[in-house]
Amino acid sequence: MSSEHPFDDLNILIKTMPTASAEAVAAVRARDAQLTKPPGALGRLEEIVEHLAAWQGKESPTIERPTVVVFAGNHGVTAQGVSPFPSSVTEQMLKNFSAGGAAVNQICATWGAGLKVFELALQIPTKDFCEAPAMEARECAGTVAFGMEAIAGGADLLAFGEMGIGNTTSAAAIYHALYGGAAADWVGRGTGLDDAGLQRKISAVERAVALHKPELTDPWEVLRRLGGREIAAMAGGILAARMERIPVLLDGYVACAAAAILHAIDPSTLDHCLAGHRSPEGAHGEVLRRFGKKPLLDLGMRLGEGSGAALAMGIVKAAVACHRDMATFSSAGVDNKA
Template sequence: MQKDPSAEHPFDAFRALLAQMPSASMESVEAVRARDIKLTKPPGALGRLEEIVEWLAAWQGRPEPKLDRPTVVVFAANHGVVAQGVSPYPPSVTAQMLTNFSAGGAAVNQICAVNGAGLKVFELALNMPTKDITEAPAMESRECAATIAYGMEAIAGGADLLALGEMGIGNTTVAAAIYHVLYGGEAEDWVGRGTGVDDEGLKRKADAVRRAVALHKDFLDDPFELLRRLGGREIAAMAGAILAARMERTPVLLDGYVVCAAAAVLHALDPASLDHCLAGHVSAEGAHAKVLEKLGKKPLLDLGMRLGEGSGAALAIGLVKAALACHQDMATFDSAGVDNKDA
C-alpha cells in the first residue's frame, strides 16, 4: 500500500480497545435458558424472541436482563459531496430536521414515545461540512479520531439498550462509497435513491462514488483510513458509539443503510466487534440487505422503510421489550398449575 506522507494515524487507542473487548456472558445466557424451559410454552415456541432475551443477558452480563433506559441516539452531520448533485435536498435540511427533532415532530419522536425510549440528538459541526470526497479526504486524521471519541462519550448516561440513528443530507453517498471499497462490485451496486433522487441524480451519485474511490484507492487498506477519507462525522461518531457500547456491555440495535456503514468499518477491523449488535431492520435503501449479509446480521423487522433517523432501530425496541416481558412475566408450569410435557 502506498503511504500517504501527510496522514497522521491517531487511531491506536481505538485499536487497543478492539483488542480488549469484553465477551458475552454465557453464564447469563444459561440462566435465561434455565428459566425459559419452565415457562408455559413449548420450547422454542417464541422463536427469535427467545434469542433476543439471551442476547440481552449475554451483553448486559445479567442473568435477569432489564430494559429500564432504552435510548435512541442520533448523530447529524453535513457532507461536502452534496456539491456533486447527489441529493434533491440542500444541506440546510439537516439543521432544519434537528429543529424538528427538538420540537418532537419527527417520526422517530413518535416511535420513541410509543416504545418508552429516550432520544438524544447530537449535532456535529453542521456549518462545516466534511470535504467533498471526490476532491479530497472527508476529514483529517485527528479530526476523524476526535469524532470517534466524541461518539464514545456521547452515549454515556446509563442506557441499557442503545439504538443508533443518523441524519445528514448526502450521507447515503458516503455510505455507498464505504461499501464499494469494503465489498467490491460496481458503484451502481451500492447506491440507492436516498431522499428521492431521480434517474439522473442516481447516475450522478454512482459517478461520485466511483470518482471518490478512484481518488483515494491507494490509501484504503486500513479501515480507519477508509473512514476518514470517505466517511462522514456521523459515521465516525457512530463507530465510536458502537465501540463504547461494547466496552460498557450495552447491547446495540443498528438502524439502516448509513448506520451500518459505521458498523461495517468496525467489522472490517474485527468481525467480533459487532457481536453485541442486532440489526433492527432491513432498509429499502440501496443494498442494505446485501450489507447485512456481509455483516452476518438477520434483521428483526422488514417494513420497507428508508427514513433513517434511527426509526427502524427505535421500532425494534418495542420488539425487544415484548421479548423481555414474555421472559420475565409469563407464568411457569408450576406457578400456573399446568402440566409440563415431562409430567
C-alpha cells in the same frame, strides 16, 4: 487520542473488548424451559433474551432505559449534485427533532425510549471526498471519541441514527471501498433522486473510491476519507456500547456503514449488535448478510433517524417482558411435559 497515530488507541481498545457471558445465557435457558409454553414457541423472542443476557451479563436482562442516539453532520460531496435537498435541511430537521415533530420522536414516545440528538459542526461540512479526504485523521478519530462519550447516561439498550444530507452517498462509497463490486451495486436513490441524479451519485462514488484507493486498505482510512462525522460518531457509539456491555440495535443503510468500518477491523466488534431492520435503500440487505445478521423487521423503511431500530425496540421489550413475567409451569399449576 495519540497525536502521531490517532487511530492507534482505538485499535488497542478493540483488542480489549469484553465477551459474552455464557453463564447468563445458561440461566436464561434454564428459566425459559420452565415457562408455560412449548420449547422454542416464542421463536426469535427467545434468542433476543439470550442475546441481551449475554451482553448485559445479567441472568435476568432488563430494558429500563432504551435510548436512541442521533448524530447529524453535513457533507461536502453534496457539491456533486447527489441529493435533491440542500444541506440546510440537516439543521432544519434538527429543529424538528427538538420540537418533537420527527418520526423517531413518535416511535420513541410509543416505547418509552429516550432520544438524544447531537449536532456535529453543521456549519463546517466535511470536504468533498471526490477531491480530498473528507476529514483529517485527528478530526475523524476525535469524532469517533465524541460518539463514544455520547452514550453516557445509563442506557441498557441503544440504537444509533443519523441525519445528514448527502450521507447515503458517503455510505455507498464506504461499502464500495470495503466490499468492491461496482459502485452502482451499493448506490440507492437516497432522498428521492431522479435518474440523472442517480447517475451523478454513482459517478461520485466511483471517482471517490478511485481517488483514494491506494489508502483504502485500512478501514479507519476508509472512514476518514469517505465518511461523514455522523458515521464516525456512530462507529464510536457502537464501540463504546460494547465496552460498556450495552446491546445495540443496528439501524439502516447509513448506520450500518459505521458498523461496517468496525466489522472490517474485527468482525467480532458487532457481536453485541442485533439488526433492527432491513432498509430497501441501496444494498442494505447485502450488508446485513455480510454481517451475518437477520433483521428483526423488514417494513420497507428507509427514513434513517434511527427510526427502524427504534421501532424494533418494541419487539425487544416484549421479548424481555415475556421472559420476565410469564408464569412457570409450577407457579401456574400447569402440567409440564412428562
